[in-house]
Amino acid sequence: MTSAPSPTTGETAVDSLEAALNEELEVHEAVAFVIAGTRLDPTIQYCELALEESATVDEADDPTRITGGDHGPQPVGRSRERFALAFDGDAWYAERSASASSHPANALAMKLADSSGPGTVLAPRHIPHDSALYLEEAGFELASSAVVSRIRATKTEREVDRIASAQAAATAGVRRGGTALSSAAIDDETLVLEGEPLTPARLRRLVDEGIVSAGGFPEANTVVNPDPEHNPSTLEEQAGPSSAADPLRAGEPIVVQTAPRGPGDYHGGLTRTFVVDGDGGRERRAHVGVTQSFRSAAAMLTADSESVTAVEADLEAEVRAFGFEESDAVQTRVSGVGLEPVEPPLEGGDQIEPRSVVRLESAVRIDDGSWLRIADVLVKPDGEQRAAYLEGPSRSLEPAAMGDR
Structure with missing residues (x-):
């Protein structure tokens, strides 16, 4: 895999956002676009991150009115502080409050x-319903718009850099x-690390430690051996043959799936399958089919x-060409990745347009209890550049190959 090409040539997130908002305001003959919620709301995050590229707050004039400039607003952290933002076609307005006695949507509606x-x-x-009520009380009529979700489906160069991180x-x-x-030893087909059985839960913690050491945040998105519906097998309270307490075994596929948040608030998406001391067979053929699908x-x-x-159909066809004909033997999933681990383009009819960043996954059922899964993130740039995967670890089934690039 190689580093992906840049998807844009200088356009910033706020340029894209304001152009889309202005078009939407004109179509609907609306006076403003408004969003309210906490800092954890991806729409709030997107608007604030876009404004960081080219906005400043003129506190001498109005500490809540955001206009063009060279300095972004100060980071507010990932708190539960409430926010209300608006764009009126010309300028941004922002209100925030951590107090239960004041609501930012009320102040924003009055302004x-x-x-x-x-x-x-x-x-x-x-x-939120209470935010909508404040706007209605101020004399506004609300209309629904998914414009920010649509614009988030494509990424600027800076967003791609954050996803790459x-x-x-x-x-x-x-x-x-x-x-x-x-490094694990094999004791009667059980994997043993430093004298203790290596369980899914222990392996998950080791993966999360590696993520944190590299500056990322696991966000509870790391899973070892997810089931076919991507439910985690590593929750401590689970019981049964695939629980977190059962040691991993040699010769069986071990799936590691993770979607950490990077320091810039954007997520990645990566899945690898390992086989310790495997003997080839079905998993080797599945691995060839899966890697060819990418x-x-x-x-x-x-x-x-x-x-x-x-x-998704192309990924599946490539895998099935290697002899996996059972109807339930192959799974493929395609979705966007960004401020959320899974975001548009997501639905079947969504188009993967230039400047999209998507997570692609192919999986093959090896036997009744295990799957071989691989997932990577691909960038589709503008122009004539090739679509390319963000840099990741080797796709080999051999754990020792993880040092290879």
């Missing part, structure tokens, strides 16, 4: 009413896990824009 008068304001469907942390974690597996998908997305359904 908008003074500035623009009554009219329609656009808001995401998930805007998260992917680097994911790579460090998976390599840490691979190193542990390659080459095919990259070529497909270089040639044209495609739907999520089309790319």
Whole structure:
């Protein structure tokens, strides 16, 4: 895998966002776009991160009115402080409060009413009910808009850099896990590390330690041996044959799946499968089919824009070409990745357009209790550049290969 090309040529996130918002305001004859919630809301995060690129707060004039400049707003951290942001086609307004006695949407609604008068304001469907009531009390009529979700489906160069940082942390974690597996001894087919059985829960903790050491945040997204529906097998309270307490075994596929958040708040997405002391057979054939599917998908997305359904079907066809004909033997998943581990393009008909960043996964059922899974993040750039995967660890089934690039 190689470093992915830049998807943009100088356009910033706020340029893209404001252009899309202005178009949406014009179409709906609306006076402003409004969003309210906590800092954990991805729409709030996206707007604030976009504004960091080119906005400043003129405190001498109005500490809540954001206008163009060279310095971004100060980071506010990942708190539960409440926020309300608005864009009126010309400038941004921002209100925030950590006090239960004041609501930022109320203050924002009054400022908008003074500035623009009554009219329609656009808001995401998930805007909190109390925030909507404050806007209505100020004389505004609300209309739903998914404009920010749509614009988030494509990424600027800076966003790709942040995803790449998260992917680097994911790579460090998976390599840490691979190193542990390659160092493990085998005792009656059980993997033993430093004199203790190596369990899924212990391996997950080692992967998370590698992520943290590389500056990432696991966010409870690391899973060892997920089931076919991607439910984790490593929760401490689980019981049964695939629980966190049962030691990992030689000769069986061991899946490590992670989606850490990087220091820039964006996520990565990485899955690798290891086999310690394997004897080839079905997993080797599955591995060839899965790795071939990633080459095919990259070529497909270089040639044209495609739907999520089309790319999932191409991944599946490439794997099935290696003899996996059972209807439930192959799984493929394609989705966007960014401020959320899974985000648009996501639905089957969503288009993977230029400047999209997507997580691709192919999986093959090896037997009734195990799967071989691999997932990587691919960038589809503008222009004639090839779609390419962000740099990650080796896709080899051999844990010792994790040191290879």
